[in-house]
Amino acid sequence: MKFTLGAEQRELAASVHALLSDANVPAATRAWAAGEHAAGLDLFKGLAKIGAGELAEYPVELAVVFEELGRHAVPGPLIESYAVAPVLGLDAELATVALPPDVPYALDADVATPFVLLDDGVYQAEIVAQHTSVDPARRLFEVRSGEPVGPPTEVLDLGVLCQAAQLIGLGRGLLEQSATYVTQRRQFGRAIGEFQAVKHHLADVLVALEFARPLVHAAAVTGTAEDVSAARVAAADAAYLAARAALQVHGAVGFTQEHDLSLWLLKVRALRSAWGTQTFHRRRVLDAIT
Template sequence: MRFAPTAEQRQFAASLHDLLAGADTPATVRAWGDGRHEPGLKIWRDLADLGLPALLVPERDGGLGGSATDLVVAFEVLGYHAVPGPLAESVAVAPSLAPRESLPALASGELLATVAQPPLVPYALDADVAGLVLRVHDGAVERTGADGEPVRSLDAARRLFPVRAGEVLGTAPAEAFELGVLAVSAQLTGAGRWLLGQASAYAKQREQYGRAIGSFQAVKHLLADVATRLELARPLAHGAAVTMTARDVSAAKVAAGEAAYLAARTALQVHGAIGYTAEHDLGLWLTRVRALTGAWGGAAWHRARVLGGRDG
C-alpha cells in the first residue's frame, strides 16, 4: 500500500502553504480569540478560492469530489499554520451531514458549518460565526443552533457552544465522524511539524555556556525523538484515509496526538521561559495542540476502540 501524496496533492498543499505563509496567521488567531472574526474569514475566503471547502462535496453539487487522502494532505497544512475556525467541521464533516440544498454554498465557501456530536463532541465549535449548525444525536442529523454562552477552551481561539435539539434532517452516516477525527489528526501532525521546526531553529540561536544549545547531545536527542514520533504518526493518518476503518482512524488520532503533544512539550523546554509569554507565537500552537488532542474523542476513548473496546 502506497501512502505517498500524488503530484496533484503536493501541488495543492504547496498552494495552501504559500497562501497561509503570507497571511500572518498568528495575528489572525489572536484576533479570532478576541472575537474579531474578519481576518479569519478573509483567510477562509482565500482558502475557498483554492477549493478547500469544496474538497469533499460531490461534483454534482459544485464540489471537487475529493477523497479522505486529499483531506489529510490539506489539513496537515492547516494545522501547520494554526488556522482558526471550524475547519474540520465545515470541510470534513458537514458535506456528509448537510442537506443537499446547502452543499453548493458549502463548496463555494459562502456557508461555514459546524457540528456537535455528543458525547464525544459535546459542543459546536464557533457556532456564532457558522451559518449552519448541525447536531448528530442517536444516529440522526439535526439542524440546530447555539444554546447559551460559549464554554471556555484552553485555546482562546476555540469558542465552544452548547447546542439545543433541532429539526431532524435524516440519518447520519458513520463516515462523518471518522472524517472529523481524521481531519483533527492531520491538524495535529501539522502543528507538531511547526513546533519541531521552531524548536530546531531556536536551538541554533539560544546559547548556554557560550554554545548554541542545539549542539548539546541532550537537546539533539529531544528533537530527534519528536521527529521520529511525527514521522511514525503521519503514515498512520494517510493509511487511515485509505482504509477508513474505525480502528485505523483511532490509531491515527492517538499517534498524532501523542506526537504533537511531545512536540509541544519539547518546543516549550527548548524555548525556556520565553515560551510561556503571551506575546510569543509559540503559545498559540501549544494551546491548539492541547485542545485538539481532546477534540473528536480523547486518547483513552480512541485507544479503547483500537483494542476493540468500542464499536466503530
C-alpha cells in the same frame, strides 16, 4: 500499499502552505480568540479559492490539507466546514456541528451556522450556552436541536481523521519553530542546538511525527474505525511530545501570550481531548484487535 504522496498532492500541500505563509495567521488567531473574525474569515475565503472545501470525498487530499492547516495553527471550525458539513449535505458557507457525546459542543457557533447530529438525524441547532477552552481561539457552544435538516450519517471517523492530520501539522509547526530557535539562542558561547540533549529532544519529536504520519495516510486510504483511531492516538502523542520539547527548548518565554509558540501549544492541548479522548480511541483499537 504505498503511503507516499503523489505529485498533485504535494502541489496541493504547497499551495495551502504558500497561502498561509503569506497571511499573518498568528494575528488572525489572536483576533479570532477575541471575537473579531474578519481576518480569520479572509483565510477561509482564500482556502475556498484553492478548493479546500471540495475534498470531502477525497480523504487523502483532505488529510494533506489539514496537515498544513495544523502546521500554521489556523483557527475556526475547519473540520466541521471542510469535512463534516459537505458529507452531511449542509448548505452553509461556514458550518459547525456537534456530535454528542463524542463532540458535545459546537465550535465557533457564534460565527458559523450550527447543527447537531443525533442518532435519528441532523438538526439545525440553537445556542444554549458558551463554554471556555484551554485554547482561547476555540470558542465552544452548548447547543440544542431545532428543525430537522437531514438523515443520520456517519461522519465521526472522517472528523477524527482530519483532526489526526491537523495534529501532525501542529507537531511539524512546533518542531520547525524549535529548530529555528535553537540555532539562534546562545548559551556559553554556543547555539543551544549544538548540545546533544537538545538534539536528542528534537530528534525524538521528528521520529514520532514520521512514524505517525503514515498511519494517518493509511487511515485515509482504508477509512476503518480502528485505523482512524490508531492514527489519532499516534498523531496526538507525537504532537504532545512536540509541544513538550518546544516548551523545553524555548523556556518559559514560549508559553507567554506574546510569543506565537503559545498558539500552537494551546491548540495541541485542546485537540488532544477533542473528537474523542485518547482513552476512547485506544479502546476502539483494542476492541478491533481482540
